[in-house]
Amino acid sequence: PHPQTQFIIFVLFGDVIVHRGGQAWTASLLRMLDVLGVSERAARSTLSRMRRKGWLKPEREGRHSLYALTAKGRRILEEGGQRIFEPRKQEWDGRWHLAVYSLPEKKRRLRNDLRKRLSWLGFGRLAPGTWISPHERHAEVAAMLDDLGAREYAEIFSGLRLEGGDDREIVERCWDLRSLNQQYARFIARWEPEFEKCTQSLVRGDGLSPANCFAQRFWITHEYSPFPRLDPNLPVALLPDGWLGDRAAAVFNGYRNLLNERSKEFIETALTGVNGRTI
Incomplete structure (x- = not known):
């Protein structure tokens, strides 16, 4: 479809x-x-x-x-979309950051919006009304709460160490990384061969046209763009063995960069508008 x-x-x-x-x-x-x-x-x-x-x-x-x-x-x-080029955080100080909310039953729609937006910001659900992240995103969460009109129902706690719990067990409880890794595997299977084929074509001097470069660059971006909202971008210490997110990111960034120059040729032509004016 x-x-x-x-x-x-x-x-x-x-x-x-x-x-x-x-x-x-x-x-x-x-x-x-x-x-x-x-x-x-x-x-x-x-x-x-x-x-x-x-x-x-x-x-x-x-x-x-x-x-x-x-x-x-x-x-x-x-x-979420702003995190599409965010590098993975290599080091982690072992501290967690929590967003906790309590809403009356009549605020069900607001509760659903809060869940969705916290997930977009990379938080995972630890317990009902309690969401957790290894990243300090106090400013983003506060802005989101203000945007939803939910500040009075929520609290943000930063820099907590969780006693008596294994950090990887917390990750397993809060995020479905197995399903996400399968999605990364499908992305790699779809785009890595295209990346290699296009690289070889450019070496031979018979690369894609500017319009085709634009289309290919757009579609890989389109297919990759949901990942920032699905992937909490966990530090390396919290990732499972066999994690494919970084390989998928390398394919995404490498193929986009390869297509950039010829894609720009098409974009500049397309954006030339009334009386030859380019916006």
């Missing part, structure tokens, strides 16, 4: 457009989405839907429109 067009547009903004002024002409978006296999009709209806949801805002210039993310749309990208 074709990936959800809405998600494709979010990845396009996060990976391409926010780094080039944050705005794109409708025609530029349609051109890039066409290369990615999205029809003009599907693209236009999705852009309209994202505008109605308050994620995108259009700015009219005569008969043409520029699209940009709203503050609400940027928040969706930034939580």
